[in-house]
Amino acid sequence: METVTDAALADTLREAGLKVTEPRVAVLTALTEIPHSDADTIFGAVLPSLPGTSLQAVYGVLAALTTAGLLRKIEPAGSSALYERRIGDNHHHIVCTECSAVRDVDCVVGHAPCLTPSDAGGFTVHTAEVNFWGVCPDCQNALTQKSAD
Amino acid sequence: METVTDAALADTLREAGLKVTEPRVAVLTALTEIPHSDADTIFGAVLPSLPGTSLQAVYGVLAALTTAGLLRKIEPAGSSALYERRIGDNHHHIVCTECSAVRDVDCVVGHAPCLTPSDAGGFTVHTAEVNFWGVCPDCQNALTQKSAD
DNA sequence: AAGTTGTCTTGAGTTATTCAAAACAACTGA
DNA sequence: TCAGTTGTTTTGAATAACTCAAGACAACTT
Numbered sequence: 440m441e442t443v444t445d446a447a448l449a450d451t452l453r454e455a456g457l458k459v460t461e462p463r464v465a466v467l468t469a470l471t472e473i474p475h476s477d478a479d480t481i482f483g484a485v486l487p488s489l490p491g492t493s494l495q496a497v498y499g500v501l502a503a504l505t506t507a508g509l510l511r512k513i514e515p516a517g518s519s520a521l522y523e524r525r526i527g528d529n530h531h532h533i534v535c536t537e538c539s540a541v542r543d544v545d546c547v548v549g550h551a552p553c554l555t556p557s558d559a560g561g562f563t564v565h566t567a568e569v570n571f572w573g574v575c576p577d578c579q580n581a582l583t584q585k586s587a588d
Numbered sequence: 589m590e591t592v593t594d595a596a597l598a599d600t601l602r603e604a605g606l607k608v609t610e611p612r613v614a615v616l617t618a619l620t621e622i623p624h625s626d627a628d629t630i631f632g633a634v635l636p637s638l639p640g641t642s643l644q645a646v647y648g649v650l651a652a653l654t655t656a657g658l659l660r661k662i663e664p665a666g667s668s669a670l671y672e673r674r675i676g677d678n679h680h681h682i683v684c685t686e687c688s689a690v691r692d693v694d695c696v697v698g699h700a701p702c703l704t705p706s707d708a709g710g711f712t713v714h715t716a717e718v719n720f721w722g723v724c725p726d727c728q729n730a731l732t733q734k735s736a737d
Numbered sequence: 738a739a740g741t742t743g744t745c746t747t748g749a750g751t752t753a754t755t756c757a758a759a760a761c762a763a764c765t766g767a
Numbered sequence: 768t769c770a771g772t773t774g775t776t777t778t779g780a781a782t783a784a785c786t787c788a789a790g791a792c793a794a795c796t797t
Binding site: 512513514516517533535536542543544559560561562563564565566567568569570571572573574575576579 | 661662663665666682684685691692693708709710711712713714715716717718719720721722723724725728
């Protein structure tokens, strides 16, 4: 079934007008399995199947796929750039302040007005980005444990 | 009047439980004049009055003041960290995608619900951060000019 | 099957930021 | 007012994430 997936990914690449190469398919596969990964993590995930690859190649692939609109790049404060395949639905993210884990948060519909600034100071607004910061379940447990000592 | 301001800043530092030093006053002064500045810009602004200072000192001061709650650190995607003195009012920012200029945007009141994620996936949410991306008036003019050629 | 175009590999370089140790200065109490 | 203590700054070096450039190579076109 890996072949099936690969073929689907190849189509995705072709549809975007990109050449289908092993590194690109491998990066897409890795990001399907582990979303919100940074370049180094993806490199690690890709290395076993592509022994000759380099971190720079991963950076290049990520840049190409992001430009083509196949990936979304997110850059939470304090983290390196993360990438995800989920695109086109303008969802948001919540980041754990303890362990930097990232989780998708569906866009709250019906509240679009709040994402229009009251006074944009003459700026033409293109996009609104919302990031939530909090503590993930695992870290909540860990913290509770610690305070119980 | 510089003295008056310096005295006020000194009080601000003391109230926060920090020692009053020239670098700290100078950094606060610089950030009063040029908000949304990065460490290097602040270093440049501070250097004339503090010839012996270093960029690392500025980093140290910024970290201390941020920890003490006297500064807010913002890290827009693609920029280095910026600092501002306006704190405690949870306002947002709009960043120009052309020139990276940053402008304050007052928090849109009366729409708090939209900043509560629909499903936080078990996360405890502390803060919601909103960033707007757009084109500043200057760059709008520049772009219009260019397209008119 | 060959050519062209775009991609990957290899290697080096840049920028923002952090770390560590010693020199130094600000507040405390005498 | 002065010495002591504690915290800050200076100096120097190191790190991490990312970018740039040139040649080797592979994917799609005809």
